[in-house]
Each structure stands twice: as structure tokens, then as C-alpha cells.
Amino acid sequence: MTRSAGIGNRLLAALPASDFDLLKPELEVIALDQDAVISWAGDAIEHVFFPYSGAISLMIDMADGRTVAVAAVGREGAVGILSVLGPSSADNTAVVRAAGTAARIPASRFHTAFNRSPTIRHAVQIHVKAMLKQLQLGSACNALHPVEARMARWLLQIRDRVDHDVLPLTQQALSQILGVRRTTVTLLMRKLRACGAIRSDRRG
Secondary structure (H helix, E strand, O other): OOEOOOOOOHHHHOOEHHHHHHHHHHOEEEEEOOOOEEEOOOOEOOEEEEEOOOEEEEEEEOOOOOEEEEEEEOOOOOEOHHHHHOOOEOOOEEEEEEOEEEEEEEHHHHHHHHHHOHHHHHHHHHHHHHHHHHHHHHHHHHHHOOHHHHHHHHHHHHHOOOOOOOOOOOHHHHHHHHOOOHHHHHHHHHHHHHOOOOOOOOOO
């Protein structure tokens, strides 16, 4: 069984070539620009995105105007994949936290391939299970861990999805991810620098 070698996204690369060929004609490689919103909560899911590089956070908007990140996605997975359940709106806002590239496919085309290929359906099931586990762990972390630990967890999650040790995260981005004030992030960064866990400068 020939795999789709050379594909930057692990979910796509795991597909046999014959199944990947169901998607390939419709895949378009695009840039993921830093801080870009690739889908808004409440909007119809028009595309499924398969990151090749970079990192995306899935954000929930709270009633008081604050935001908090609930999951991270990189080249191991996809954004908008639940569109296979049928036409639907996004439950969260997907924001690029580390720039990169991605392949995107119209959600309707991905749904067609999903229905035709048991292998694609199996890959989607595995990815959805992994995302559910990430959401469960994130909920437990938010409930039980202090904000210092939550920030450390997010820094590690972003680092897992980029190719270098410099994370291009502003304090404003971290405050949005954690759902805290920017002044809180400033204090947290100071503590992490003091204990030698991180270094920071204008690059990240």
C-alpha cells in the first residue's frame, strides 16, 4: 500500500495514494499569515484546512467579551473537519498563531471523498478522537491548574507544531489564548524568565 509521501500534513500523508488522489485535484496550498483568522465562529464551514506548517488555535468567544483557546492544530491534523457531518457553522474561531502554509479543500468536496473512502473516514475518526482528548485535557487543565501552568502548556503546544524554538507569540496573543489580562501575561513571562524556563525578546 503506497502512502502519500512528501505531503506536509501528517493526516494527508497517512492516506494511501489512491485515497489521497480523491482529494488532490481540489487541494489548494495557501499561506497562513500570522494572526490571520481562517474561520469565524458562527460562519458556515466552507473549507477544510490541513496545515503543512505553523500553528492554529481554536478560540471560544465568551459572553463578557473575553476569548480563550480550547485546542491547537498543526500539521498533525485539520481545521473544519467536522463539516463531514453535513453543512454546518463553525463552533469556534480559528486563528493562526505561528505562520506557515496549509492545503485547503472545499468542505463539500471533502464530504464527497469522505463518503467514498472508508480509509478517509477512518482517518477522520482517529483525528476527531485525538481532538476530543485534547479538549478534555484542556478542560481539566483550565479547572485544576494555575494560570502559570496553563501558559506553560500552551507554549509547549505551539512549540510542538513549529520547527524552531522561537515562538512568534505576542503578549496580546497569549492573553487571548489564556483568557486573562495582558498585565497578567506580563507577570507570567517575568516569572518564567526568572526561573530560566524561557527567554524572550521582540521576536518572541
